[in-house]
Amino acid sequence: MGATTESPRQRYRAQVQEEIKQHAWEQIATAGASALSLNAIAKQMGMSGPALYRYFANRDELITALIRDAYQSLADAIRSAAAGGADLRGLAQAMRAWALEDPQRYLLIYGTPVPGYQAPDDTRQLTNDVMTKLLEAAGGAGLGALPASPLGEHLAASDAGWATAYSAEPERLHRAVVFWTRLHGVLSLELAGHFSGMGFDPARVYAAEVEAVAGH
Amino acid sequence: MGATTESPRQRYRAQVQEEIKQHAWEQIATAGASALSLNAIAKQMGMSGPALYRYFANRDELITALIRDAYQSLADAIRSAAAGGADLRGLAQAMRAWALEDPQRYLLIYGTPVPGYQAPDDTRQLTNDVMTKLLEAAGGAGLGALPASPLGEHLAASDAGWATAYSAEPERLHRAVVFWTRLHGVLSLELAGHFSGMGFDPARVYAAEVEAVAGH
DNA sequence: TCGCATCGGTGATAGCCTCTAACTGTCGCC
DNA sequence: GGCGACAGTTAGAGGCTATCACCGATGCGA
Numbered sequence: 001m002g003a004t005t006e007s008p009r010q011r012y013r014a015q016v017q018e019e020i021k022q023h024a025w026e027q028i029a030t031a032g033a034s035a036l037s038l039n040a041i042a043k044q045m046g047m048s049g050p051a052l053y054r055y056f057a058n059r060d061e062l063i064t065a066l067i068r069d070a071y072q073s074l075a076d077a078i079r080s081a082a083a084g085g086a087d088l089r090g091l092a093q094a095m096r097a098w099a100l101e102d103p104q105r106y107l108l109i110y111g112t113p114v115p116g117y118q119a120p121d122d123t124r125q126l127t128n129d130v131m132t133k134l135l136e137a138a139g140g141a142g143l144g145a146l147p148a149s150p151l152g153e154h155l156a157a158s159d160a161g162w163a164t165a166y167s168a169e170p171e172r173l174h175r176a177v178v179f180w181t182r183l184h185g186v187l188s189l190e191l192a193g194h195f196s197g198m199g200f201d202p203a204r205v206y207a208a209e210v211e212a213v214a215g216h
Numbered sequence: 217m218g219a220t221t222e223s224p225r226q227r228y229r230a231q232v233q234e235e236i237k238q239h240a241w242e243q244i245a246t247a248g249a250s251a252l253s254l255n256a257i258a259k260q261m262g263m264s265g266p267a268l269y270r271y272f273a274n275r276d277e278l279i280t281a282l283i284r285d286a287y288q289s290l291a292d293a294i295r296s297a298a299a300g301g302a303d304l305r306g307l308a309q310a311m312r313a314w315a316l317e318d319p320q321r322y323l324l325i326y327g328t329p330v331p332g333y334q335a336p337d338d339t340r341q342l343t344n345d346v347m348t349k350l351l352e353a354a355g356g357a358g359l360g361a362l363p364a365s366p367l368g369e370h371l372a373a374s375d376a377g378w379a380t381a382y383s384a385e386p387e388r389l390h391r392a393v394v395f396w397t398r399l400h401g402v403l404s405l406e407l408a409g410h411f412s413g414m415g416f417d418p419a420r421v422y423a424a425e426v427e428a429v430a431g432h
Numbered sequence: 433t434c435g436c437a438t439c440g441g442t443g444a445t446a447g448c449c450t451c452t453a454a455c456t457g458t459c460g461c462c
Numbered sequence: 463g464g465c466g467a468c469a470g471t472t473a474g475a476g477g478c479t480a481t482c483a484c485c486g487a488t489g490c491g492a
Contacts, residue, residue, distance in 0.1 A: 224488085224489075254479070265478090266481080273480095274479075274480070275480095
């Protein structure tokens with residue numbers, strides 16, 4: 001991808017940064033994001049604590065990089081599913097698979113936010129990528145019309161700057177939003193373990209919500 | 217409430233514990249649960265760090281107490297709404313109001329869990345209280361039938377030990393589960409700020425989901 | 433009423449963490 | 463070949479959780 005020829009130093013730097021993030025993901029997967037320790041990562045990599053600060057100015061910057069990667073990974077998963085011709089159902093399954101692959105990665109994006117935290121601008125772009133794929137699929141063939149509702153009118157009237165390409169088709173917007181919120185509802189409760197011990201299969205609840213939106 | 221007459225010491229102890237939790241909630245509301253510091257609370261209360269450990273054995277125990285209180289508070293909100301004759305719509309509004317009142321309190325229950333954490337047994341009881349109220353309201357008058365679906369059959373077949381009282385009415389179970397997941401979907405995305413900058417009103421999305429389940 | 437066990441509070445301390453500062457060695461570009 | 467930029471080091475400040483040993487007050491039973 002048109003990278004202006006990298007110096008060996010830049011190369012090395014990028015490699016180490018990647019390795020740091022690798023270790024960070026392992027920590028997060030086993031103990032959650034709040035337990036992430038730069039110090040521990042440094043030790044694992046055989047170097048002393050402060051060395052890490054050459055690569056990430058502070059803990060927040062590392063976490064932000066991880067969030068960025070998580071968004072990127074989700075966007076990729078969605079994009080490749082869409083490229084493979086997946087419809088709304090397909091995207092839903094791709095999202096679920098991606099989430100179950102590493103629950104803490106999903107929760108890093110959609111879980112509890114730190115009150116002050118502001119996501120960097122480029123993650124907005126990645127969110128838009130995901131929403132755009134959703135919007136495209138939300139206009140797919142074989143979808144029945146959504147019942148008219150106040151929400152439909154509200155969405156039609158709202159200035160969805162992020163979805164201007166589809167502002168002429170509020171129906172899509174409506175379906176995409178409902179799709180997103182319902183799937184997230186099931187997924188996040190499942191990942192947080194709130195279904196455990198309730199005796200039913202989260203996959204079936206998820207499938208039912210997919211059908212409710214993707215219609216027949 | 218039939219408390220076996222309290223000694224002055226127990227009385228004082230309970231008061232201090234309450235005050236600690238009060239400060240803890242303030243910290244959580246402004247900086248999130250992960251930033252909660254026993255040390256800081258002690259200082260705020262004018263005593264030295266280790267003193268707090270007389271009241272809560274460790275950080276986890278304090279957080280567990282807060283989670284318990286959060287469940288209790290939610291259960292109370294739901295119960296009092298139900299006692300006031302609220303139907304499904306009413307419960308939904310009560311839940312949303314309760315969540316918006318203190319987003320981090322909602323997220324303490326339904327947000328990102330620490331991978332190893334096991335909720336204490338009595339919170340299961342409180343969850344059941346909430347679900348029971350939902351189940352009661354899910355059988356209210358004026359509700360159209362849910363379309364038959366694989367999920368309906370699955371729920372009917374699953375041994376929902378937590379809902380034995382309604383095992384003969386799987387329709388209620390179905391509606392309650394869908395109610396819960398859809399509302400949580402909208403609410404958690406709103407609280408996490410994922411709707412910000414999208415140009416529509418979360419309250420309308422929420423209302424639309426309520427109508428979709430509570431029917432007309 | 434008195435004695436003493438229990439309880440709440442203290443400072444000291446160990447061990448973790450983030451992050452800064454000053455210093456050293458090394459790599460690679462001109 | 464030399465120099466500048468960069469990666470790494472140790473030392474250390476300051477914060478945190480948590481434990482320990484030690485006091486002083488409190489309130490209960492005898």
